[in-house]
Amino acid sequence: MAGAVIPLSEAVNGSKLVISSIEVQGVLRRRLLDLGFVVGNAVEVLRRSPLGDPTAFRVSNTTIALRREESELIYGTLIGGGDK
Amino acid sequence: MSQFTVAFAGNPNTGKSTLFNLLTGLRQHTGNWAGKTVITAEGEFTHNNHTYRAVDLPGTYSLYSNSADEEAARDYIIFEEPDVTLVVLDATSLERNLNLALQVLEITGRAVICINLIDEARRLGIDIDLKAISKRLGVPVAVISARGKIGIEALLDQIERVATGAFTAQPLRISYSDEIEQGIAELIPMVEQTVGSRYPARWIALRLLDGDDSLLTSLKAHMGRQNISGTKEVMAHGVTACH
Numbered sequence: 001m002a003g004a005v006i007p008l009s010e011a012v013n014g015s016k017l018v019i020s021s022i023e024v025q026g027v028l029r030r031r032l033l034d035l036g037f038v039v040g041n042a043v044e045v046l047r048r049s050p051l052g053d054p055t056a057f058r059v060s061n062t063t064i065a066l067r068r069e070e071s072e073l074i075y076g077t078l079i080g081g082g083d084k
Numbered sequence: 085m086s087q088f089t090v091a092f093a094g095n096p097n098t099g100k101s102t103l104f105n106l107l108t109g110l111r112q113h114t115g116n117w118a119g120k121t122v123i124t125a126e127g128e129f130t131h132n133n134h135t136y137r138a139v140d141l142p143g144t145y146s147l148y149s150n151s152a153d154e155e156a157a158r159d160y161i162i163f164e165e166p167d168v169t170l171v172v173l174d175a176t177s178l179e180r181n182l183n184l185a186l187q188v189l190e191i192t193g194r195a196v197i198c199i200n201l202i203d204e205a206r207r208l209g210i211d212i213d214l215k216a217i218s219k220r221l222g223v224p225v226a227v228i229s230a231r232g233k234i235g236i237e238a239l240l241d242q243i244e245r246v247a248t249g250a251f252t253a254q255p256l257r258i259s260y261s262d263e264i265e266q267g268i269a270e271l272i273p274m275v276e277q278t279v280g281s282r283y284p285a286r287w288i289a290l291r292l293l294d295g296d297d298s299l300l301t302s303l304k305a306h307m308g309r310q311n312i313s314g315t316k317e318v319m320a321h322g323v324t325a326c327h
Contacts, residue, residue, distance in 0.1 A: 027150065031149045034146035061176060062177070062180075
């Protein structure tokens with residue numbers, strides 16, 4: 001599984017990824033960059049809310065929750081964790 | 085004896101308010117931004133016979149995105165023209181924190197970068213190359229721990245250098261892609277003609293390319309009767325600037 005490029009929305013809890021591309025556009029893209037969702041940065045999937053949306057991510061030492069509509073447009077390479 | 089204004093900017097949870105409280109002690113009061121529901125604190129401190137009015141801006145990750153906090157922080161730095169903008173960064177998360185520092189430095193060279201939580205960073209094995217950072221950013225940089233009261237005197241000395249004009253720097257000039265630079269070059273004469281030389285024309289041109297409506301609104305409000313509708317047409321260039 002490690003090495004695969006998947007959208008953050010499909011990464012299981014506990015997995016770690018390195019962001020490879022961000023397809024979100026406009027103001028929201030700017031916002032995500034400001035928060036640390038930058039290509040090359042590491043992200044960890046912390047937990048999902050009971051209904052699976054939103055999901056909490058750990059990025060640049062901070063926990064940030066994203067909805068599926070955003071997280072499915074951010075792609076990352078799996079580097080480990082959460083291999084259940 | 086003169087009085088200077090120091091605006092405190094920084095990401096949330098960087099210890100900005102800890103530093104603010106440390107410097108101003110009980111000599112502070114909270115207020116509200118005119119027309120905005122953003123609560124702010126103001127205080128006073130002295131160093132080497134200079135008095136400083138400290139303004140604690142809301143904690144923000146950026147000066148671009150449209151929240152009341154970020155607009156308030158941005159408007160203060162642009163329109164109130166503090167003598168010093170102190171940017172407080174979290175030493176354990178410099179990558180993201182430097183984002184805000186760069187945004188401030190694009191607006192003004194009258195800034196001091198304060199890298200806080202240095203004790204925590206050292207515990208994590210993070211080593212900060214103060215000289216290199218200062219050189220790249222072009223403004224004074226101080227490394228402190230507000231909680232541990234480390235480096236505070238040196239920080240105050242740097243604030244003094246910028247406040248008194250002993251140190252001066254031009255706003256940091258970041259080079260963008262040719263397309264964006266061309267847009268900036270086209271806009272700058274119009275921006276200067278409209279808003280004069282008081283505000284950073286290059287930075288305003290960049291925001292116009294970004295389609296930042298809220299800055300236009302603020303500019304309009306601060307410039308009173310002057311008409312800036314001329315700049316609005318240029319925005320329709322279709323250039324998006326995401327950097």
